[in-house]
Amino acid sequence: MFTTSWTASPQSPSEGFTPNWSRAGFWRQSLRQVVRLSAGGGRVRVRLSHAYGTSPVRVAGASMGLSAGGAGVRPGSLVRLTFAGAGEAAIPARGEIVSDDVPLAVAAGDSVTVTLYFEAATGPATFHAQAFAPGYRGAGDLTEDAGGAGFDAVSESWYFLSAVETDAGRADAVALFGDSITDGFGSTTGADRRWSDALAGRTGRPVLNAGIGGNLLLNDSAWYGEKGVHRLRRDVLDHPGVDTLVVLLGLNDIGFSETDEQPTYHPAPVVEAAELIAGHRELLRQARAAGVRVIGATLLPFAGSDHWGEHAAKVGHELNEWIRCSGEYDAVADLNRALADPADPDRLRPAYDFGDHLHPNDTGYEVMAEVVAATL
Structure with missing residues (x-):
């Protein structure tokens, strides 16, 4: 039984309160987002939303791991995310997708990284304007970049990521x-x-x-x-x-x-x-x-x-x-x-x-x- 451990409510792309990447979207870029979980477990999955999209968004690759601070991932914790067994997936316009669950031992209070790679242009991105936490962007496929050195831009919004769920069974x-x-x-x-x-x-x-x-x-x-x-x-x-x-x-x-x-x-x-x-x-x-x-x-x-x-x-x-x-x-x-x-x-x-x-x-x-x- 999966339990929601973290959420962010989706919003339509907008200028927002602070500079963000929602209107420009992403192209041949990786996006690493760090979120703090409130329930632990041994297996984890993510929910991606494009509630305000007018065309599908292709996720060409994705990974998850335990945060080492900043854009870094704790050594040995990086796991690939799949969607219905595939390494890539399309988030439908005005819809959402849920990844397959992957083995990752997490505890309540742990921060995890979710990295998404967009090979094709996304167009305007469904996002959550005020994260009050940094997220990171870098050129190319950085889904396996545990050190985080390839991420050279920072935003205080969340993009596409709307929930992280664990097998907490509660x-x-x-x-x-x-x-x-x-x-x-x-x-x-x-x-x-x-x-x-x-x-x-x-x-x-x-x-x-x-x-x-x-x-x-x-x-x-x-x-x-x-x-x-x-x-x-x-x-x-x-x-x-x-x-x-x-x-x-x-x-x-x-x-x-x-x-x-x-x-x-x-x-x-x-x-x-x-x-x-x-x-x-x-x-x-x-x-x-x-x-x-x-x-x-x-x-x-x-x-x-x-x-x-x-x-x-x-x-x-x-x-x-x-x-x-x-x-x-x-x-x-x-x-x-x-x-x-x-x-x-x-x-x-x-x-x-x-x-x-x-x-x-x-x-x-x-x-x-x-x-x-x-x-x-």
């Missing part, structure tokens, strides 16, 4: 569904300090990160992914081993209308609490139909941020009260109260604030993990 994975706070914005890049990492460390359970920076519950966006009510099945429910979902979503829906700095909304829709509650109920309906229990997380304090304003404050308070008091969620993680400044409960406690009064820092993410671990 069905107790926790999926975190949200926006940039879940994605890990404000955590130390390359250090695996997102609250998903902290939660995995605290619970010993597989924890899947289904956050997308800027994501909204009710509306699609060119930069911020499909709306939450549409992407839940693909990004969470279809992954093997998930039994608990934590929902932390809605802050961008109410906050984008308060700022002129969002690149894809001019103007942003102004939403009411009733609309957000209906969206949360749709997530609950889908999750329960899949037999998954659901924890509702209250929105974090955000006064002083560019998302703050009279209307956003009102709707945020109303949504949080519904999450706390309606009884519709199986349990509630009150992140709002846990991270609030005692001197001003509408603001993040300064010790937890990344600096924009919206996103936590590493310490704040640890507190979020502590609250959810206690709820679990």
